[in-house]
Amino acid sequence: MTAHGPQASEQNKRPNTGAAKRRILDAAARLFRQRGFARCTVRELADAVGIQSGSLFHHFKSKDDILFAVMEEVIVDIDAALAERLDEATTAEAKIRALIHTQLVFTHGPRANATAVLVHEWAALSTEGQAALLERRRRYFDRWHAVFLLARQDGLVNLDPTVLQQLLHGAVVWTAYWYDPDGPMTLDELESAALSLVLKSAPVS
Amino acid sequence: MTAHGPQASEQNKRPNTGAAKRRILDAAARLFRQRGFARCTVRELADAVGIQSGSLFHHFKSKDDILFAVMEEVIVDIDAALAERLDEATTAEAKIRALIHTQLVFTHGPRANATAVLVHEWAALSTEGQAALLERRRRYFDRWHAVFLLARQDGLVNLDPTVLQQLLHGAVVWTAYWYDPDGPMTLDELESAALSLVLKSAPVS
Amino acid sequence: MTAHGPQASEQNKRPNTGAAKRRILDAAARLFRQRGFARCTVRELADAVGIQSGSLFHHFKSKDDILFAVMEEVIVDIDAALAERLDEATTAEAKIRALIHTQLVFTHGPRANATAVLVHEWAALSTEGQAALLERRRRYFDRWHAVFLLARQDGLVNLDPTVLQQLLHGAVVWTAYWYDPDGPMTLDELESAALSLVLKSAPVS
Amino acid sequence: MTAHGPQASEQNKRPNTGAAKRRILDAAARLFRQRGFARCTVRELADAVGIQSGSLFHHFKSKDDILFAVMEEVIVDIDAALAERLDEATTAEAKIRALIHTQLVFTHGPRANATAVLVHEWAALSTEGQAALLERRRRYFDRWHAVFLLARQDGLVNLDPTVLQQLLHGAVVWTAYWYDPDGPMTLDELESAALSLVLKSAPVS
DNA sequence: CATGAATGAGCCTTCATTCAT
DNA sequence: AATGAATGAAGGCTCATTCAT
Numbered sequence: 031m032t033a034h035g036p037q038a039s040e041q042n043k044r045p046n047t048g049a050a051k052r053r054i055l056d057a058a059a060r061l062f063r064q065r066g067f068a069r070c071t072v073r074e075l076a077d078a079v080g081i082q083s084g085s086l087f088h089h090f091k092s093k094d095d096i097l098f099a100v101m102e103e104v105i106v107d108i109d110a111a112l113a114e115r116l117d118e119a120t121t122a123e124a125k126i127r128a129l130i131h132t133q134l135v136f137t138h139g140p141r142a143n144a145t146a147v148l149v150h151e152w153a154a155l156s157t158e159g160q161a162a163l164l165e166r167r168r169r170y171f172d173r174w175h176a177v178f179l180l181a182r183q184d185g186l187v188n189l190d191p192t193v194l195q196q197l198l199h200g201a202v203v204w205t206a207y208w209y210d211p212d213g214p215m216t217l218d219e220l221e222s223a224a225l226s227l228v229l230k231s232a233p234v235s
Numbered sequence: 236m237t238a239h240g241p242q243a244s245e246q247n248k249r250p251n252t253g254a255a256k257r258r259i260l261d262a263a264a265r266l267f268r269q270r271g272f273a274r275c276t277v278r279e280l281a282d283a284v285g286i287q288s289g290s291l292f293h294h295f296k297s298k299d300d301i302l303f304a305v306m307e308e309v310i311v312d313i314d315a316a317l318a319e320r321l322d323e324a325t326t327a328e329a330k331i332r333a334l335i336h337t338q339l340v341f342t343h344g345p346r347a348n349a350t351a352v353l354v355h356e357w358a359a360l361s362t363e364g365q366a367a368l369l370e371r372r373r374r375y376f377d378r379w380h381a382v383f384l385l386a387r388q389d390g391l392v393n394l395d396p397t398v399l400q401q402l403l404h405g406a407v408v409w410t411a412y413w414y415d416p417d418g419p420m421t422l423d424e425l426e427s428a429a430l431s432l433v434l435k436s437a438p439v440s
Numbered sequence: 441m442t443a444h445g446p447q448a449s450e451q452n453k454r455p456n457t458g459a460a461k462r463r464i465l466d467a468a469a470r471l472f473r474q475r476g477f478a479r480c481t482v483r484e485l486a487d488a489v490g491i492q493s494g495s496l497f498h499h500f501k502s503k504d505d506i507l508f509a510v511m512e513e514v515i516v517d518i519d520a521a522l523a524e525r526l527d528e529a530t531t532a533e534a535k536i537r538a539l540i541h542t543q544l545v546f547t548h549g550p551r552a553n554a555t556a557v558l559v560h561e562w563a564a565l566s567t568e569g570q571a572a573l574l575e576r577r578r579r580y581f582d583r584w585h586a587v588f589l590l591a592r593q594d595g596l597v598n599l600d601p602t603v604l605q606q607l608l609h610g611a612v613v614w615t616a617y618w619y620d621p622d623g624p625m626t627l628d629e630l631e632s633a634a635l636s637l638v639l640k641s642a643p644v645s
Numbered sequence: 646m647t648a649h650g651p652q653a654s655e656q657n658k659r660p661n662t663g664a665a666k667r668r669i670l671d672a673a674a675r676l677f678r679q680r681g682f683a684r685c686t687v688r689e690l691a692d693a694v695g696i697q698s699g700s701l702f703h704h705f706k707s708k709d710d711i712l713f714a715v716m717e718e719v720i721v722d723i724d725a726a727l728a729e730r731l732d733e734a735t736t737a738e739a740k741i742r743a744l745i746h747t748q749l750v751f752t753h754g755p756r757a758n759a760t761a762v763l764v765h766e767w768a769a770l771s772t773e774g775q776a777a778l779l780e781r782r783r784r785y786f787d788r789w790h791a792v793f794l795l796a797r798q799d800g801l802v803n804l805d806p807t808v809l810q811q812l813l814h815g816a817v818v819w820t821a822y823w824y825d826p827d828g829p830m831t832l833d834e835l836e837s838a839a840l841s842l843v844l845k846s847a848p849v850s
Numbered sequence: 851c852a853t854g855a856a857t858g859a860g861c862c863t864t865c866a867t868t869c870a871t
Numbered sequence: 872a873a874t875g876a877a878t879g880a881a882g883g884c885t886c887a888t889t890c891a892t
Contacts (some may be wrong), residue, residue: 050855065359068273072883084885085856093883150355153271193420193428201402201432205310208401215398223398227406227432255872277866289868290873296864460876476768478683482862494864495877529857560765563681603830603838610819611842618811622751625808633808637816637842665851677888687887700852708887 051089053079059097059143065098067147067154073096078096097151100158102170104144108136109170116173122181126198128226129174133202138211146206174199187228198228255392258293260308263301265347272302272352272359288331302356303364307350310371313341317378327386328434333401334379335429338407343416379404392433403433461499463489468506470642471552477507477557478566507561508569514554514578518546522583532591533639536608539584540634548621556616560616584609597638608638656733666704667690668694671717673711674758681770682712682762712766713774720781723751727788737796738844742812745839746788748817772781789814802843813843 057078072093073164076083090096115128136145152160178191187194202224209220262283266275277298281288295301312357320333341350357365392399407429415426467488471480482503486493500506525538546555562570588601597604612634621632652730676685691698705711728747730743751760767775793806802809817839824835 068275069351069359071881073881082857083854085859087884088855098324116352150340163875187360188416189431193425197406198430200412201406204405204409205401207405218420220398223404224396227402287868292867296867403876436879439880476683478681479769481860483860493862494879497863498876516876527877564684599838599841603835606823607816607822607839607842610822611816612817614819615811617815632807633804633814636804638814686885697853698887699854702888703851 044060046081046222049083050079050081054086054089055100056143059100059104059147062097062151063116063143063146064099068149070224085138093137094156094159096149098162101145101148101155101159101163102166104148105166106143107141108132109166111136112170112173116177121220122184123225124178125177126186126228127221127225129177130202130221133199134205134221134224137206138209138217142206147190149203149206166214168226171195181228189228194228198224199219201227236316247412255284255286259301260293260305261292264305264309264352267302267305267356268351272356273281278352299364302352302359303361303367305349306353306360306364306368307371308340309346309353310375311369313337313350314342314371314375314378317375321378327382327389328389328430330382331386331391332426332430332431334382335403335407335426338404339410339422339426339429342411343414343422347411350370352368354408354411359376369402376400376404386433394433399433406432442616444608456539460489460491461500462507464496464499464506465510466553467558469510469514472507472510472561473553473556477561492626504566508572509556510554511558511561511565511569512576513549514546514551514558515580517551518555518578519576519583521546522580526583526587532587532594532596533635535587536591536596536638537631537635539587540612540631543609544615544627544631544634546561547613547616548619548627559613559616581605586621591638599638604638608634611637665694665696669701669704669711671713671758674715674719674762676757677712677760677766682766703770709771709774712762712769713771713777715759716763716766716770716774716778717781718806719751719756720778720785722756723747723760724781724785724788726751727785730779731788731792737792738840739797740792741796741801741843742836742840744792745813745817745836748814749832749836749839751831752818752821755826757821763820764821776844786810803841808832809843813839816842819826 054075058070058075061078063074065074072086073083073146075096076086079086080179086093086096088100112128112132115132116125119125119128136142156165174195175191178187178195181187182191187199205220205224209215259280263280266280266283269275270279275293278288280301281291284291291301295304304400305427317333317337320337321330324333340345360368380396381401383392383400386392387396409431411426414420416422457510464485468485471485472490474480475484482496483493485506486496489496496503496506500509522538524543525542526535529535529538546552565573584605585601587599588605591597592601615630615634619625621627657734669690673690675695676690678686680689681695687701689712691701696703701711707713727743727747730747731740733742751757770778788807789810793802793810795813796802799808820835820839823832826832
């Protein structure tokens with residue numbers, strides 16, 4: 031939560047310059063998720079931010095550019111968060127838990143909107159936009175893959191690592207559609223349930 | 236004209252009209268999946284069918300109506316296919332396998348396009364459209380739930396049935412994004428892998 | 441005046457299909473001349489034609505395309521008109537008169553609007569549009585050049601043919617800004633005056 | 646900062662302000678000519694000057710006002726230049742040469758941009774702007790007319806003075822489109838060529 | 851005087867939908 | 872049923888202009 035972009039370390043000649051961008055990105059993530067990128071108009075977005083539609087284009091080149099910025103920010107952040115979490119984990123099991131944890135936190139925590147947009151609106155991104163983000167995506171999934179290779183070596187799992195990784199990732203991402211963070215089940219419990227799926231024998235809670 | 240899909244055995248509402256509707260629905264499923272409902276224009280759809288855009292509206296009230304028809308058809312069919320398959324399964328494990336199998340066949344088989352549209356474009360559906368399909372959706376997931384309740388009774392699984400059902404469903408649905416039916420792994424192998432996820436101890440093939 | 445486009449010899453399944461294009465081109469020539477291409481909005485143009493602004497785009501791809509069509513039509517027509525007139529002229533003097541006559545007729549006759557647009561709005565044309573018309577322009581001016589080469593050979597003029605041609609062309613084109621076809625001077629008199637400019641000794645009426 | 650144009654000898658209305666205005670006017674003349682007034686944005690103009698777009702409006706009331714200023718300056722200057730030149734000419738022929746010379750120098754010399762804007766963008770000027778400049782324009786053309794009346798009296802030319810004046814003016818103005826000051830022909834030679842057009846018998850250089 | 855974020859009217863264009871043929 | 876020209880309501884975006892700093 032400390033660094034969401036390179037603007038933080040700027041000289042504060044214009045204290046609210048970055049603030050507008052921030053508010054636009056937050057509103058965009060929320061609206062693009064709720065209504066879908068194509069069905070959300072720039073006027074709606076501007077209204078949500080509290081500015082005029084034309085003013086959006088002082089901060090972003092185009093509506094497409096806003097989508098790209100939302101996605102890029104969250105893809106960078108989730109990768110960084112995962113890297114940090116993985117560093118702190120020592121065992122293979124702890125690392126798998128880190129994978130699940132990070133994805134769940136982004137899926138249901140304060141970055142839930144942007145994360146959902148990243149998952150859902152990939153096709154809405156321009157070809158160039160997709161190309162620009164693919165490297166980051168690859169890096170994130172490489173971390174998943176490395177963990178599952180390790181887990182296989184340790185005999186922790188007994189399925190093809192690639193397949194298992196994909197199945198788990200799908201199961202976790204899909205929680206966006208049914209899990210209610212305000213419901214009776216805590217995120218930690220959900221994390222443990224997901225973890226138990228992939229472990230050979232699953233004596234979890 | 237012989238094979239436009241597995242729907243050939245439909246009731247013959249009208250002798251001639253059906254063919255055009257069929258071709259529109261198939262093309263719509265394909266295009267809505269490829270390009271997204273909102274980004275796909277009725278002209279594109281008409282071109283794909285080989286008619287003029289105005290002619291679409293002799294068969295469907297609106298573009299929204301076409302989306303609804305695509306979704307309704309696949310939701311009815313997948314539920315029927317699941318019901319049939321479950322009837323044939325006797326053990327709890329066989330029934331779980333039936334759940335996975337049916338979802339996988341629709342996700343990667345000849346109905347893959349419509350199935351993907353159903354999953355992806357739910358938010359594009361009008362409120363009334365969503366309401367009209369919710370009952371069918373509920374029925375489909377009730378079948379999943381009943382199976383997992385049974386499996387839990389049988390001691391086949393050891394997680395909360397609701398959570399486990401949702402995790403498995405997510406894992407299977409998500410295969411749409413990474414599994415390649417033309418790749419080295421067969422659908423049956425994928426089915427077994429998914430099954431092994433949810434069984435207490437996993438005696439995989 | 442016989443053939444303004446290739447639409448004339450079409451089968452008459454849609455008798456008014458070409459008519460709309462015709463009306464748009466005529467109105468566009470008039471408005472682009474009066475108000476300038478950039479200052480003329482598509483709504484103004486549509487109003488002048490008596491249709492909705494969106495309907496313009498059934499006949500032309502873009503506003504730029506309308507400008508191109510106006511220019512292309514007149515550039516083709518003036519070149520054809522000049523070619524025909526030159527064919528009928530036998531002497532060098534008669535040919536120079538044909539040059540002046542054709543340019544004057546297009547500048548002040550029924551094609552005055554399109555001709556003025558061609559002259560004035562060249563810079564408003566896209567780079568591709570300019571490239572597409574340059575060949576036609578070259579052909580037209582080649583005819584001018586050939587005539588002046590001949591006149592020089594005949595001793596009819598005594599200035600560098602290239603310079604003389606350009607000066608005369610400018611003098612004639614510029615009549616658009618001051619000559620009034622409804623004023624006391626006839627087009628024929630203007631033609632004779634322009635001709636007398638370039639002839640060595642000028643005893644013309 | 647020494648030479649922004651031949652306007653250095655202006656009355657010093659304000660010591661410091663003038664420089665910015667000068668740079669704006671010069672850049673505006675260049676850009677309005679190159680890109681056309683309507684297609685040139687105030688941001689482009691500001692960039693060319695090296696200031697922010699908002700700062701333009703400290704020096705000029707509006708974009709229209711900048712166009713007006715460019716035109717007014719050049720119309721005043723060309724009229725003054727012509728008046729001076731005519732004063733120095735004694736014969737009718739010398740005076741006609743002064744007309745041509747002055748117009749050519751403004752069309753191809755350091756004031757070429759502003760002169761081209763004056764010619765091209767007249768229609769872009771507001772009605773009030775046009776009205777404000779018409780008196781100056783009239784004065785300039787009155788000088789042309791007086792010269793041709795004199796030339797006719799002297800028997801130097803044998804066409805209607807009004808028509809001849811307009812034809813010559815067009816021929817000279819139009820050189821903007823084809824004459825290249827850096828090409829093989831000098832401005833003096835062009836001047837002589839233009840002069841020979843209007844003289845009864847043409848004793849060209 | 852300069853800045854540059856913000857304005858807001860207006861631009862060109864798209865597109866689902868209608869309807870006379 | 873099919874056509875395709877026409878509709879008209881938005882849509883994304885531009886840009887001259889303003890104004891607090």
